[in-house]
Structure formats: C-alpha cells, structure tokens
Amino acid sequence: MSDNKNGGKNFLHSVTLDLDKCKGCINCIKRCPTEAIRVRDGKASIISELCIDCGQCIRVCQNKAKKANYDDFSVLNNYEYTVALPPPSLYAQFNNIEDQKIVLDALKAVGFDDVFEVAVAAEIITAATERYLIRNKGRLKYPVISTACPVVPRLISVRYPDLLDNLLPLITPVELAGKMARIRASEKTGLPPEKIGCIFLTPCPAKVSAIHSPIGTEYKHVDAAIAINEVYPLLLKEMKKLGAEMPERQQLAGSVGLGWGIIGGESTSLKSTDKHLAADGIDNVIMVLEDLENHRYGLEFVELNACSGGCVGGVLQVENPYIARAKVNKMKSNIKENDEPLDDDYVKLMWDKELNYNPAMELGDTMQESFERFTRLQNLIESLPGLDCGSCGAPTCAAFAEDVVKGNSEIMDCVVLLRRETEEMYKRMESSFDSVGLANRFEE
Ligand code: SF4
Ligand code: SF4
Ligand code: SF4
Incomplete structure (x- = not known):
C-alpha cells in the first residue's frame, strides 16, 4: 500500500x-x-x-x-479468531451452485473460524436506505447517490464537489458486516474485539483502500482484505472435497442481498421509489455524474458502479462479468427474499464524519494564486497544439498546461511545440545566413 x-x-x-x-x-x-x-x-x-x-x-x-496491493492469506495468523466477510459477487465466481452455502463452508475449510456474509449487511443497508428516503422525503438533495462503490464518492470528492450533498450518508455493507461480525464473534468466543480479525474478500482495489481509510466514518470495522482471485483456487479445491453434503446454515442472505453483487441490485430493491437509475463502468458513471451536475431528471436514487456489470466486474475477480451476472440472477431466482432484515434503524448507520471536497484539482493553494494561474492556464491552452497526443506524458494538452502552471512541467516538454520551435529557429538561421551571403558558402 x-x-x-x-x-x-x-x-x-x-x-x-x-x-x-x-x-x-x-x-x-x-x-x-x-x-x-x-x-x-x-x-x-x-x-x-x-x-x-x-x-x-x-x-x-x-x-x-x-x-x-492487498493482504496475504497469512494475515489470518495475526488474530486468535478470524471471520471471513465474503461479498455477494464471490458466489458468482463458481459454476453449478444453487446457493451460497457451499462457498461459506469452503471458507471455513480454508482456515477461517467463521463467516459473515456482506449480503446480510447489504439487506440491512437496503432497509436503512428505504427509511432514510421515506423519513426525509422532500428534504434531501436529489437524486441521492449510493456510496456502496467507494470509487464514486472519491470521484465526486475530486471532480464533482457540487454533488457531495447528494451522497447517501450511510456506512457501506462491508463496514457494517465487519462491525456485526466482530460483535457476534466476541460474544461467541469471549475474546476482546482486537483479537478478532474481520477479513474481507475483495473484488477490487477500491475496497482495499476503503477498509484502510473508510468513507464517512472514523472507525475501521474491517481489519484486512484478501483478493478474490487469491482465495478462489483454495476455495475451489475445498468445494470439490465438500461435495453435496451440507450442514444446515442459519442466517443466509436472501435474494436482495445477493443482488448487490450486480448493477441494479441495490436500486431495484428499493420499494419506496421507482425513480431510480443504475449505471456501470467508469465512463458511464462519469457521463451520469456530468449530467447530474446540471439536472435532476426527476430521479430520487442513483446507483453507480465503477466496474462493468457491478462488483462482478471487479478487477480482482476471476469469472467473466457477464457470465457472473447471469449466475447471480440464477441464484437470486433460487433464493427467497428474507422477510425481515436483522435491523433497520438507519440513524445508527449514518456517517459520523463528512466527506469533504478534495481540492487536488485546484490550481493553487489560495484563491489569488488559483485565479492568477487560471488566467495563465487559459493563455497557455490556446498556445498549445490541441492534439492531445500524450507525448508530453500528460493525457491532454489541458492537463499538460495545468502541470506547467503548477510548476510540474516545462513548456518545452511538449514535443510538438519543441519541434515547431526548432524548425522556426532553423528557418531564422537560414534567412540570416542568406542575408549575409553565407548560405552559398556553406553549400560550396
Ligand atoms: S486509473 Fe489508476 S491511477 Fe487513475 S484513478 Fe484509477 S487506479 Fe488511480
Ligand atoms: S463496482 Fe468495482 S470498484 Fe466499485 S466496489 Fe464494486 S468491484 Fe469495487
Ligand atoms: S506507461 Fe505503459 S507500461 Fe507504464 S504503467 Fe502505463 S500502460 Fe503500463
């Protein structure tokens, strides 16, 4: 890290x-x-x-x-008792399973002492979101934007500060799962909370960063994260051994919780509103955020996932995201919706710390400096070739101009300008040689 x-x-x-x-x-x-x-x-x-x-x-x-970067499997050795926190998208990495039971048992077989499904916590967050929307109806900044994919609030804090007040201020299912798992394990074992390791199986780097620097809370409820593609072969081996004989499990997540593994799962589970939108893939997320800066479109809730297809498309997953999505839908059809989630008091799930604007894109440290640099920036952008070729090492001419006004690049790092400048200089030299009659002498 x-x-x-x-x-x-x-x-x-x-x-x-x-x-x-x-x-x-x-x-x-x-x-x-x-x-x-x-x-x-x-x-x-x-x-x-x-x-x-x-x-x-x-x-x-x-x-x-x-x-x-994520934790190694040996992180389990740091704790006296470990609880695996599998996300719903993990189940879709495997073929021919009707429900999640065999995966949960395989997690225990590979070395975890217990398992707490993130999907169970997701059902509670669904209920809490519902309460939050109903009780604050008409008083919220619409549309309310989901904070479950950590990329989205981070992106908003850097690029779209006007949308910060639209963010759903509830802790994520992963954080809630860690919190509940620790309480349950401590009650069960009598161990102090710090001896218990709550370890998330992560589909992406964004969630690794989010467990180390949680959004909207000072408290870290999750201790470590292991990549799904690391744990996958171990689980597969154990699942083959476990076969069909499964002990009965209590407190399995239902179809709502499983649905959170794919795009649309969170928003379509809300019963209090049908004015919602779901978009996946970072380019589509950006397109929606750009539009939301200017219009509400009558929407009440927006679910955005940085990965294509939702968390099944995370960069640390194994399965093709489209196939994984089909598997989640099949599992959902096999599993009932849980009647009542364990808890739905949204107030105690609310953020205890604001997410602030990250001024990393500001041009200067003060208003005065930013204003002066902005004027320089505009002039500079006009003088640049506008090719966005990337050969200066910056993604666009505008980004390069920002680097120059911030003092991180030199104008002649633009290879197109450098070539033009060199050609002009050569022409000037030629014409001055001409004017003193030296050109022919050089040719002789
Ligand atoms: S593309 Fe890479 S460097 Fe850029 S924000 Fe995403 S993770 Fe960070
Ligand atoms: S959508 Fe992708 S980046 Fe966002 S939480 Fe899911 S796996 Fe991570
Ligand atoms: S410059 Fe090329 S090789 Fe280097 S990190 Fe970027 S894509 Fe990879």
Whole structure:
C-alpha cells in the first residue's frame, strides 16, 4: 500500500506502480478518470491525491506494471479468531451452485473460524436506505447517490464537489458486516474485539483502500482484505472435497442481498421509489455524474458502479462479468427474499464524519494564486497544439498546461511545440545566413 495525503488526511492507496515493469508506453494515461497518471523520463507515475483506486490502469496496462496491493492469506495468523466477510459477487465466481452455502463452508475449510456474509449487511443497508428516503422525503438533495462503490464518492470528492450533498450518508455493507461480525464473534468466543480479525474478500482495489481509510466514518470495522482471485483456487479445491453434503446454515442472505453483487441490485430493491437509475463502468458513471451536475431528471436514487456489470466486474475477480451476472440472477431466482432484515434503524448507520471536497484539482493553494494561474492556464491552452497526443506524458494538452502552471512541467516538454520551435529557429538561421551571403558558402 502507498501512504499519501488525500483530502487532508493520510490515505492508503491499494493501486501502485511497478517501475521495473513500466515501459512508458502511455496507454494508461488517457484511461485514468481523474487524469492522475503522468509519464516522465520513460516511466509512469501516479499523482496520489488524484487517484481514486478505480483499477482502470490495472486493466489497460499490458505490461502488468500497475497492481493492486492487498493482504496475504497469512494475515489470518495475526488474530486468535478470524471471520471471513465474503461479498455477494464471490458466489458468482463458481459454476453449478444453487446457493451460497457451499462457498461459506469452503471458507471455513480454508482456515477461517467463521463467516459473515456482506449480503446480510447489504439487506440491512437496503432497509436503512428505504427509511432514510421515506423519513426525509422532500428534504434531501436529489437524486441521492449510493456510496456502496467507494470509487464514486472519491470521484465526486475530486471532480464533482457540487454533488457531495447528494451522497447517501450511510456506512457501506462491508463496514457494517465487519462491525456485526466482530460483535457476534466476541460474544461467541469471549475474546476482546482486537483479537478478532474481520477479513474481507475483495473484488477490487477500491475496497482495499476503503477498509484502510473508510468513507464517512472514523472507525475501521474491517481489519484486512484478501483478493478474490487469491482465495478462489483454495476455495475451489475445498468445494470439490465438500461435495453435496451440507450442514444446515442459519442466517443466509436472501435474494436482495445477493443482488448487490450486480448493477441494479441495490436500486431495484428499493420499494419506496421507482425513480431510480443504475449505471456501470467508469465512463458511464462519469457521463451520469456530468449530467447530474446540471439536472435532476426527476430521479430520487442513483446507483453507480465503477466496474462493468457491478462488483462482478471487479478487477480482482476471476469469472467473466457477464457470465457472473447471469449466475447471480440464477441464484437470486433460487433464493427467497428474507422477510425481515436483522435491523433497520438507519440513524445508527449514518456517517459520523463528512466527506469533504478534495481540492487536488485546484490550481493553487489560495484563491489569488488559483485565479492568477487560471488566467495563465487559459493563455497557455490556446498556445498549445490541441492534439492531445500524450507525448508530453500528460493525457491532454489541458492537463499538460495545468502541470506547467503548477510548476510540474516545462513548456518545452511538449514535443510538438519543441519541434515547431526548432524548425522556426532553423528557418531564422537560414534567412540570416542568406542575408549575409553565407548560405552559398556553406553549400560550396
Ligand atoms: S500502460 Fe502505463 S504503467 Fe503500463 S507500461 Fe505503459 S506507461 Fe507504464
Ligand atoms: S487506479 Fe484509477 S484513478 Fe488511480 S491511477 Fe489508476 S486509473 Fe487513475
Ligand atoms: S463496482 Fe464494486 S468491484 Fe468495482 S470498484 Fe466499485 S466496489 Fe469495487
């Protein structure tokens, strides 16, 4: 994990760069939604204040130079008692399962002492969201935007500060699952909470970062995160051994909780409103946020997932996201909706800490400095070629101009301008040689 300042506090990023593998090919710079990557001296670097751990650069780097950091399986040894927190999207990584029971038992077989489904917590958050929308009807800034995918609130805090008040101020299902699992394990074992390890099985780097720097709360309810693609082969092996004989399990998540693993699962489970929208994939998320800055479209709730298809499309998953989505839908049809979630008092699930605007995109530290730099920036953008070719190492000419006014680049780092300047200089030299009659002498 890389430790950096983000939004005025220490922020741990899961996404990092392996400099030895980076070939400086600039493939990644144009795909980063916050323009957080630069390539200088033949190597990429990530501007940590801008990175939202969306994982796009991991997907597009064919040299595998971008990677997600997460915990090793040996993290289980740090605790006297461990509880696995599987997300609903985990179940869709496996073939031919009717419900999640065998996966939960396999988690115990690979070494966890107990399991607490994140989908159970998701059902509680669904009920809490419903209460929040009903009890505050007409008083909210609409549409309310889901905060379950951590990329979305981070993106809003960096690029769309006008939408900060639209965010649903409830802790995420992962945090709630960690909180409930720890209480339950402590009651069951008599161990103090710090001896219990609540370990999330993560589909993406964004959730790794979010457990280390939770959004909207000071409390960390989850201790560690292991990637799904790391635990998958171990689970598969145990599932083959377990076969069909399954002990009866209590407190399984129902179809609503499982639905959270795919796009639309959260919003369509809300019964109090049909004025909702769901969008997946980072480009679509950005398109929706751009539109929401100016219009409400009569919407009351918006669910946005950075990955295509929802969490089944996370960069640390194994299965094709479209197939995984079909599997979730099949499982949902086999499983009933739980009548009553365990708890639905939304007030105690509300954020205890605001998410503030992250001024990483500001041009200066003061209004005065920002204003002066803005004027320079406009002039500079007009003087640049406007090709957005990326050969300066910045994703666009405008991003390059910002780097120049912030003092992070030199104007002649623009290779197109440099070439033009060199050609002009050559022409000027030629004409001055002509004027003194030297040109022919050089040719002789
Ligand atoms: S895609 Fe980016 S990180 Fe990967 S090799 Fe190219 S410049 Fe380096
Ligand atoms: S993880 Fe996302 S925001 Fe961070 S550098 Fe990569 S593409 Fe950009
Ligand atoms: S959609 Fe899910 S898997 Fe993808 S970044 Fe968001 S939380 Fe992670």
